[in-house]
Amino acid sequence: MSVQVYGCNHVAIEVDDIKKAIAFYKDVFNLEKLDSGEGDAFFKLGEHQFLAIFEVKKLQPGGMRHFGIMVRDEAQLAEVRRKITGKYKLKLEPPSAAISTTHGATASRLSISTTNR
Numbered sequence: 509m510s511v512q513v514y515g516c517n518h519v520a521i522e523v524d525d526i527k528k529a530i531a532f533y534k535d536v537f538n539l540e541k542l543d544s545g546e547g548d549a550f551f552k553l554g555e556h557q558f559l560a561i562f563e564v565k566k567l568q569p570g571g572m573r574h575f576g577i578m579v580r581d582e583a584q585l586a587e588v589r590r591k592i593t594g595k596y597k598l599k600l601e602p603p604s605a606a607i608s609t610t611h612g613a614t615a616s617r618l619s620i621s622t623t624n625r
Contacts, residue, residue, distance in 0.1 A: 519553070519560070536588055539552065539553070
């Protein structure tokens with residue numbers, strides 16, 4: 509019997525300011541916060557998926573770390589791009605591929621890699 513992956517359970521990321529990260533993910537993606545503690549937070553991403561955020565004293569450079577989120581349509585993609593680049597002054601990396609859609613699908617895919625440099 510071979511194992512078949514049917515989805516992703518969670519994504520874990522590190523941030524250097526948990527309060528800013530919580531505000532960002534609630535504002536940009538309207539995520540439901542499941543739980544939080546001192547230095548961490550958990551958001552619902554789907555029926556059985558969650559985003560885990562952990563605060564660290566110093567972020568370590570790690571190349572191209574990213575995760576993907578699906579939104580409903582092009583209008584929502586535009587709203588996310590506007591908030592990320594305008595309100596939060598983050599640079600999408602790479603700019604041409606950071607937000608893309610899957611035509612003919614019921615959802616648009618968003619792959620997020622940002623830098624504030």
